[in-house]
Amino acid sequence: MLTELHIRHFAIVKKLDIEFTNGMTAITGETGAGKSIALDALSLCLGSRAEASLVRPGCDKAEISACFSVAEDSAAAQWLQQQELDAENECVLRRVISKDGRSKAWINGSPVPLAQQKALAPLLVNIHGQHEHQLLTRDDHQLLLLDSFARHQQLIEQTAHTYRQWAATEKQFRQQQQAKDDRVAQQQLLEYQVQELDEFALQEGEFEQLEADHKRLSNSRSLSESSLFALNALYEGEHNNANGLVQNALSRLQEAAEIDKQLVPVTELMQQAMVHIEEAALELRHYQEAIDVDGSELDQLEQRMTQALKLAKKHQMAPAQLYQYHQQLKQQLADLHAADEQNEQLAEQRQQLREAYRKQAKQLSQSRQQAAQQLSDKITQAMQQLNMPHGRFAIAVEHSDSAPATAKGTDHIEFQVTANPGQPLQPLSKVASGGELSRISLAIQVMSASQQTVPTMMFDEVDVGVSGPTAAVVGSMLRELGQQCQIICVTHLPQVAAKANQQLQVSKQTNGKETETQVTPLDKNQRVIELARLLGGDKVTDLTKANAQELLAS
Incomplete structure (x- = not known):
C-alpha cells in the first residue's frame, strides 16, 4: 500500500508531505484547489510522461517520491527481487523532472530506465480516472476489464505465445511457398548440371595431373632418347663413360693418398660421386623400362582434357576449378531438397500450432464466459443499488473457431445494458445517458476492482453525475472495497467523503505573487x-x- 508521498516544486505545489493509511482515504477540496495533484504526481512516479511545464515556475526541477509497503508474497515483491531492487518489504519510487523536460527515475535508490517504473506500476497501484467511463464503449477496454476480473493471465499468456509462434511459422511457410516456383526451376537446372558433372566425375586435382601426363606422353620419344643418352654417358657407354673415368681417377688418387694424406678427403668425395652415378644410372634404367610411347593412352588423355575444357568453358571458369564448382552445385541441390523437406515440416508444424491456438483460444473463451456471467451479476446488483432499480447488465462473449486469430484470442466482447423494465439488452454506447453511464462506469470499476490483487486503488472523481442517496451507496461500496485493499478517492461528494477512514483536504493559498497547494489531514x-x-x-x-x-x- 501507499504510505507516503513527497512532492517538491511540482505544478503549483511548493512542498507536500502526505501520509496515507489503510482502508479508504477521501481527498476533498474546493474546485480548482488541485484535488488531483497527488494522483498526477504519483502517476509520474509510476512512469507517466514528463513535461517541462510540470516544474513549478522559477524552479530548476520537480521531485516526487512515493513510498509503498510491500508484502513478502506479493507480485511487486517478487518483481523487485527478480530485478535485484528489493529493500525489505519497502518500495520507494522517485522521479525528478528538470525544467528542460528531461527526467530521471529511481527504484529503492537505484537509477532505472523509465520502462522499469512502468513495468512495476501495475503491481502497486491501479488508477481509475474521472473520464474512464468514456473508455467503456471501446471493445479493447471492455475485453481488458473482463480479463482483469477473470484473473486468467496464464491462459492469456499461453494463447498469445502460441499465436506468436503460429504467426511466425505461417509467415515463414508463406515465404517458402512463394519461393517454391523459383526453387523448382533452379532445382531442375541444378539436377541437369550435377548429373553432367557426375558423369564426367572429375576428381580433385585430376586436371592438373592430366596436364602433366599429357605433357609427358606427348614428349615420350624425346624423353626416351634423352634418358638413354644420359644412361650411356654415365654408366653403360662403351668408351669414356663417367663411371669408368671416375673409377680410373679414384684408383690413381688412392695410390697417391698413401703418400700424401691430404688427398684422402678428395678420394672420399669421389667414392660418393661413384655411388651417386650408380644410383642415377639405376633410376635411368628403371625410367627407360617404364616409359610408354603408346599412342592410345595419349588419345584417351587428350579426349578427357578436351571434355574438361568444354565443361570449364560452359561454366565460365578455369578447368582446375571444375571439381570445387561440382561440389558447390551438389551442396546447392542438397539445400534445395532440404528446403522442400523443411517446407513439409513447416506445413505440419503450422497445422499443429493452429490446432493448439484454437484449443487455447476456446479455453480462454470458456473462462471469459464464466467470468462474464459472474461480473454481469455483480454489476447488475451494483446498478440497482445505484438508483437504477430495473437496471440489468450483461457481457456477451461471442466465440468462433473461424474468427480471425489475434494474440488475445478470437472472442468478440460487448457490454450490454438496459435501464428500464421491458427493454431488451442493447450495446452500452447506444442506450446509456450521461448520468447512467457514470453510474454504470462506477459499478463496473468497483466490481471489477474487487477481484484484483493490486494493493492500492485510486479513484479520481469517478462519482461525477451521482448525488443524494446514490452517493451514499457509492461511499459504502468504496469503504467496503477498502477492506480488501487501500482505496484513495478524490471526491466532491460529502456522502462519499464521510465513508472514508481518512480524509485529506486540499486547499490553495496565494499571497498575490505566487500560488501554493497544500494538503491537510483532518x-x-x-x-x-x-x-x-x-x-x-x-x-x-x-x-x-x-x-x-x-x-x-x-
Missing part, C-alpha cells in the same frame, strides 16, 4: 467542517454541521 472536528462546506457551499451553518455529523455517524 481530524474528526475538521472533517465535520469540511463535510458541512461540501453540503452547503462556502457557507457553513449549524444545519450543515448537524448534517455532516450525521453523515459521519452513519
Whole structure:
C-alpha cells in the first residue's frame, strides 16, 4: 500500500508531505484547489510522461517520491527481487523532472530506465480516472476489464505465445511457398548440371595431373632418347663413360693418398660421386623400362582434357576449378531438397500450432464466459443499488473457431445494458445517458476492482453525475472495497467523503505573487467542517454541521 508521498516544486505545489493509511482515504477540496495533484504526481512516479511545464515556475526541477509497503508474497515483491531492487518489504519510487523536460527515475535508490517504473506500476497501484467511463464503449477496454476480473493471465499468456509462434511459422511457410516456383526451376537446372558433372566425375586435382601426363606422353620419344643418352654417358657407354673415368681417377688418387694424406678427403668425395652415378644410372634404367610411347593412352588423355575444357568453358571458369564448382552445385541441390523437406515440416508444424491456438483460444473463451456471467451479476446488483432499480447488465462473449486469430484470442466482447423494465439488452454506447453511464462506469470499476490483487486503488472523481442517496451507496461500496485493499478517492461528494477512514483536504493559498497547494489531514472536528462546506457551499451553518455529523455517524 501507499504510505507516503513527497512532492517538491511540482505544478503549483511548493512542498507536500502526505501520509496515507489503510482502508479508504477521501481527498476533498474546493474546485480548482488541485484535488488531483497527488494522483498526477504519483502517476509520474509510476512512469507517466514528463513535461517541462510540470516544474513549478522559477524552479530548476520537480521531485516526487512515493513510498509503498510491500508484502513478502506479493507480485511487486517478487518483481523487485527478480530485478535485484528489493529493500525489505519497502518500495520507494522517485522521479525528478528538470525544467528542460528531461527526467530521471529511481527504484529503492537505484537509477532505472523509465520502462522499469512502468513495468512495476501495475503491481502497486491501479488508477481509475474521472473520464474512464468514456473508455467503456471501446471493445479493447471492455475485453481488458473482463480479463482483469477473470484473473486468467496464464491462459492469456499461453494463447498469445502460441499465436506468436503460429504467426511466425505461417509467415515463414508463406515465404517458402512463394519461393517454391523459383526453387523448382533452379532445382531442375541444378539436377541437369550435377548429373553432367557426375558423369564426367572429375576428381580433385585430376586436371592438373592430366596436364602433366599429357605433357609427358606427348614428349615420350624425346624423353626416351634423352634418358638413354644420359644412361650411356654415365654408366653403360662403351668408351669414356663417367663411371669408368671416375673409377680410373679414384684408383690413381688412392695410390697417391698413401703418400700424401691430404688427398684422402678428395678420394672420399669421389667414392660418393661413384655411388651417386650408380644410383642415377639405376633410376635411368628403371625410367627407360617404364616409359610408354603408346599412342592410345595419349588419345584417351587428350579426349578427357578436351571434355574438361568444354565443361570449364560452359561454366565460365578455369578447368582446375571444375571439381570445387561440382561440389558447390551438389551442396546447392542438397539445400534445395532440404528446403522442400523443411517446407513439409513447416506445413505440419503450422497445422499443429493452429490446432493448439484454437484449443487455447476456446479455453480462454470458456473462462471469459464464466467470468462474464459472474461480473454481469455483480454489476447488475451494483446498478440497482445505484438508483437504477430495473437496471440489468450483461457481457456477451461471442466465440468462433473461424474468427480471425489475434494474440488475445478470437472472442468478440460487448457490454450490454438496459435501464428500464421491458427493454431488451442493447450495446452500452447506444442506450446509456450521461448520468447512467457514470453510474454504470462506477459499478463496473468497483466490481471489477474487487477481484484484483493490486494493493492500492485510486479513484479520481469517478462519482461525477451521482448525488443524494446514490452517493451514499457509492461511499459504502468504496469503504467496503477498502477492506480488501487501500482505496484513495478524490471526491466532491460529502456522502462519499464521510465513508472514508481518512480524509485529506486540499486547499490553495496565494499571497498575490505566487500560488501554493497544500494538503491537510483532518481530524474528526475538521472533517465535520469540511463535510458541512461540501453540503452547503462556502457557507457553513449549524444545519450543515448537524448534517455532516450525521453523515459521519452513519
